[in-house]
Amino acid sequence: MEKRVGEIWKDVLGVSPGETNATFSELGGRGMSALRIVARIQDELGVRVEVGDLFEHQRLDSFVRHVMTRARSVPPADERAE
DSSP states (O other): OHHHHHHHHHHHHTOOGGGTTOBTTTTTOOHHHHHHHHHHHHHHHOOOOOHHHHHHSOBHHHHHHHHHHHHHHSOOHHHHTO
C-alpha cells in the first residue's frame, strides 16, 4: 500500500526522480491534483482521506504515514455501507 500511494502521488504530480523530498505545494500541488490523489487512493486502495490531509501532510513520507494510519483505523468504504 505504501508503494502504491507513492506511485499515485508521483503520477498525479508528475514527479521526477530528483524531486522525492519536495512538498506537495512545491511540486505544483493544488486543489484539482489533491482531488485526483484523494479519489485514486479511495478508488484503488479503499482508504478514505480528505483533500485537506495533503495540505497538512505536505511531504510524501508524512502523507504515506497518514494514509497507513487511516487504513488501520477506518474500515473500508464498502464495509461501512453494509
